[in-house]
Amino acid sequence: QVHLVESGGGLVQPGGSLRLSCEASGSIFSINGMAWYRQAPGKQRELVARHHISGSTNYADSVKGRFTISRDNAKSTVYLQMNSLKPEDTAVYYCNADGVRTYQLMGVLADYWGQGTQVTVSS
Numbered sequence: 870q871v872h873l874v875e876s877g878g879g880l881v882q883p884g885g886s887l888r889l890s891c892e893a894s895g896s897i898f899s900i901n902g903m904a905w906y907r908q909a910p911g912k913q914r915e916l917v918a919r920h921h922i923s924g925s926t927n928y929a930d931s932v933k934g935r936f937t938i939s940r941d942n943a944k945s946t947v948y949l950q951m952n953s954l955k956p957e958d959t960a961v962y963y964c965n966a967d968g969v970r971t972y973q974l975m976g977v978l979a980d981y982w983g984q985g986t987q988v989t990v991s992s
Contacts, residue, residue, distance in 0.1 A: 871895035871971065871981045873964045878986030885990070886952045891964030891983055893945040898975060901968025903940055903947035907960035907988075914963065920947060931957075954990045961985040 877889040893900060904919035918928045918938035926938055937950040947964065964983035971977075 871897060871966070871969055871979070873966055873981055873983035875962065875964045875983045875986040878962060878988045880989045880991065881954055882992050883954060883956060883990055885954050886950070887954065887988060889949040889951070889962055889964075889986060889988075891947050893966050893969075893981070896972045897945055898970045898972050899968075900942075900945060900966050900970075901978070902966070904965045904967070905938065905947070905949045906963045906965055907958075908963070908985075909957075909960040912960075917962070918949060951988070954988075956990045958988060959990050960988060962988050 872894050873891055875889060875891045877887060879887060881887050902919050902921050905917040906914050907917050908914040916929055917932055918936055920926050920938045920940045935953045940947045963985045967980045968978045969981055
């Protein structure tokens with residue numbers, strides 16, 4: 870079994886910064902992509918940023934230039950540095966790991982989600 874645990878959410882004023890972390894644990898052989906999604910009240914969950922194992926990244930237009938995703942493959946951990954935060958960034962942020970291969974089931978690729986961490990941007 871694979872578990873994703875997020876940390877780093879909280880309350881911040883507009884213009885402030887936060888850094889989210891997500892560590893994947895379990896008998897992991899490899900992870901294809903690690904990403905951050907968010908879901909605001911009354912809205913659909915949306916992709917914020919994704920980091921592919923190759924090193925390539927992609928971002929939602931709304932966060933380009935403000936957020937940076939990075940990854941420590943040795944620790945199966947992904948980070949999201951969020952700068953110049955805006956009230957519209959307020960949401961529950963979810964970590965996602967896709968294309969996960971475990972030692973127990975080498976022939977299977979699966980996706981996993983974290984439990985979410987609240988980010989609130991307000992004065």
